[in-house]
Amino acid sequence: MTTTPQVVVHRTKDEMVRATAARLVTTLVAAQTDRGTASVVLTGGRNGIALLHAVAASPARDAVDWARLDVWWGDERFLPAGDPERNETQARAALLDAVPLDPARVHPMEPSGGAFGDDADAAAAGYAAELDAASRPEDHGPVPSFDVLLLGVGPDTHVASLFPELPGVRETGRTVVGVHGAPKPPPTRVSLTLPAIRAAREVWLLAAGEDKARAVAVALTGAGEVQAPAAGAYGRSRTLWLLDEAAAARLPEGFRAPPA
Numbered sequence: 001m002t003t004t005p006q007v008v009v010h011r012t013k014d015e016m017v018r019a020t021a022a023r024l025v026t027t028l029v030a031a032q033t034d035r036g037t038a039s040v041v042l043t044g045g046r047n048g049i050a051l052l053h054a055v056a057a058s059p060a061r062d063a064v065d066w067a068r069l070d071v072w073w074g075d076e077r078f079l080p081a082g083d084p085e086r087n088e089t090q091a092r093a094a095l096l097d098a099v100p101l102d103p104a105r106v107h108p109m110e111p112s113g114g115a116f117g118d119d120a121d122a123a124a125a126g127y128a129a130e131l132d133a134a135s136r137p138e139d140h141g142p143v144p145s146f147d148v149l150l151l152g153v154g155p156d157t158h159v160a161s162l163f164p165e166l167p168g169v170r171e172t173g174r175t176v177v178g179v180h181g182a183p184k185p186p187p188t189r190v191s192l193t194l195p196a197i198r199a200a201r202e203v204w205l206l207a208a209g210e211d212k213a214r215a216v217a218v219a220l221t222g223a224g225e226v227q228a229p230a231a232g233a234y235g236r237s238r239t240l241w242l243l244d245e246a247a248a249a250r251l252p253e254g255f256r257a258p259p260a
């Protein structure tokens, strides 16, 4: 099922990030109230990491029971463990090291030189197996029903490490793929596929800044997902685009949610 995207526009990137941090805390607390546990899929990139810094700085963060949160990643730059460009390294520095998570519930993608050596495809298959092992009968598939899946939107409309026209965005069978020849460095990556992304209850796409305005407009006005991967990212219950004014600047009239 495709959920109709809801577009929320904040005045500035800073407001977008702080409001999204509050929204994330509230959503995770609600999931823990309803189901006893919660799960989040993290993104890298400027906005995704800024969001984690904002959660860390929020006094409300203690409302989350961090020990009952499963943390996954939507994509990873296939680099050695601890490399500053790895999404995991940045997420740990921004938030994860500051909150009392259960280490067994934190699921980074393998680094290069790790359990799968330099084989990104094997690392992808390993992550797919980890997701499969974590999924329950009620998930109806090989991926858990994540509560919130976060995606930064690249200026070329990429999400996770699914880039326009590369094979990963066309994948319909596997839940995780190795990515080779990515146009944004590093060229080798590991990424959830669109079917895995769509297993999430809520998918939140983050974009701020004028360099994202074209991508936002293209993805929301009928582009195909092979040419504009962000167009194919949606959640089972909700798809939210969280923007600042600069990123929303090229959207036609009528796309914004009415002010709350």
Ligand SMILES: O=C1O[C@H](COP(=O)(O)O)[C@@H](O)[C@H](O)[C@H]1O
Pocket (backbone or CB within 6 Å): 043, 044, 045, 046, 047, 048, 075, 076, 077, 087, 151, 152, 153, 154, 155, 158, 159, 160, 161, 184
């Ligand atoms: O390389 C990546 O880029 C995207 C978007 O990043 P941004 O800095 O343009 O917002 C990000 O979503 C992805 O996780 C990351 O690996």
